[in-house]
Amino acid sequence: MRVAFVHEWLVTYAGSEKVLSEMLKEFPEADLFCLVDFTKGRYRDKFMGKAFRTSFLQKFILIPSIYRYFFPLMQIAVEQFDLSGYDLVISNSHAVAKGVITGPDQLHVSYCYTPMRYAWDLQHQYLRHQKLDKNLRGLFARYFLHLARIWDTRTANGVDHFIACSKYIGRRMWKAYRRNSDVIYPGVDTDYFQIGGEKEDYYFTSSRLVPYKRVTLIVEAFAQMPDKRLVVIGDGPQFQEVKRTAGPNVTVLGFQADDVLLHHMQQAKAFIFAAEEDFGITPLEAQACGTPVLAYGRGGASETVIDGVTGIHFWTQSVEAICHAVNRFEKSGVVFDPKTIRKHAERFSIARFRTEFRDKIDELWTEHAKSKENMEEMVES
Structure with missing residues (x-):
């Protein structure tokens, strides 16, 4: 089984990157894809020494602080990854990663942190914070967010199974996509974060x-x-x-x-x-x-x-x-x-996350293989 992980962008090593790192430990032979990588290999040890294969945007976005302005192109860029050689594709998605194109014999599982929060129920809050709730710029922003919602809904159809990071996100996904999901909470490093020292007054x-x-x-x-x-x-x-x-x-x-x-x-x-x-x-x-x-x-x-x-x-x-x-x-x-x-x-804990994640992927792969086998038997008969 050839496995590919698809991540959005690498700017730092934070929440979703930590989750991806633990996923990779369950599939150490997997290949890694992301749209842009600005880390210059700084966190490569977190991903078992592997380099990410990036999109065409890597050649054009030279200043990390402006990558979000290329968001409309990211939807196009993620669709250009050729994943046809993989059996299992796991997208680690909070924006566009789930938009990768896969075929009928491939299994696409999306670990989803949220549907695009700035395009759905948090749109108005996002526009206010960015001072885009008025004037002509605001009109263009609303139009692009409208297109983003259409794209986001369409690409949900390319996901075979969703895993939500919380029950709250499961409800948000149902609202946006009308898709059910399993819930597997991300892991927390309880080995590193321990009780220690006396409490102080702050x-x-x-x-x-x-x-x-x-x-x-x-x-x-x-x-x-x-x-x-x-x-x-x-x-x-x-x-x-x-x-x-x-x-x-x-x-x-x-x-x-x-x-x-x-x-x-x-x-x-x-x-x-x-x-x-x-x-x-x-x-x-x-x-x-x-x-x-x-x-x-x-x-x-x-x-x-x-x-x-x-x-x-x-x-x-x-x-x-x-x-x-x-x-x-x-x-x-x-x-x-x-x-x-x-x-x-x-x-x-992280150990709990890794066990639940691996068990769920194995379960989904078994179901996928049986479904494929049954389909082939029907065609032959």
Whole structure:
């Protein structure tokens, strides 16, 4: 069985890349494809030393920061990968990877983090954040997103089986594609993220600094609570905005090495998460450290944070809701036991993910082979 993995783009080694790395360990002979790779081999060891085969866009996108502006071409580019020599194609998709073209004798399984969030139910939020909700540019943006929805729906028909990263994403996929899916939660490195050190008097958040992560909102909330400390780790397009918004009680550290991230997760009194995330690995990394999580109660966090046991949910993405959650955390009298929180996080381990993923692929391959055999028998008869 020849296997190909298709990924969208390589800019860093984050959530979906970590999942892909674990998938590859179950199929070490597989080939890897992605549209563009800006890492210059920096993370090749994470993918068993393998290089990614890239699309024609690799020759044209010379500045990594502008690759998203080529999104309309990405739909064309992913369709140009010749995967006809593979028996099993696994797309690792949150945008266009599932759009690869496969034949009737091939099995295409898509591990889906979300239908294109900016083209479907989060379109209006995306347009506001990008200041594209008005004027002529906004009109063109809406038109291209309309075309993206048509393409996204059409290419869902080329997927034989979907696997969703959470129940929440399974519901979103049903809404967009009218397709059922299995749910396999991504794995969290519970071996690395461990309980350690004494808790200190600060709150913590860590994320890519992009609009939908709502880190600026968290910083604004702490401006209303000058007696409470917040530490922020992360980099991205909103870094300067976060720095400008931060008051004297907020420390913005930018990008930091893993050991610094681990230290802050272990010693923070609580981790704060305000995004409506597809799954959200970071809150589980915090829980693996025995740290309670104050999380927006929609999206993946509604499935990974147990209100009153491993953390607290708040129900609107607002300064007031975050302030209320912090006050509830401090004054409710609930004792959040680090060992209980840690035990909950262990349910999402990498070993569990790899076992569930491999078992599901083997099951789907067996069904595919039987279906193909039955079809051939019908033709012969």
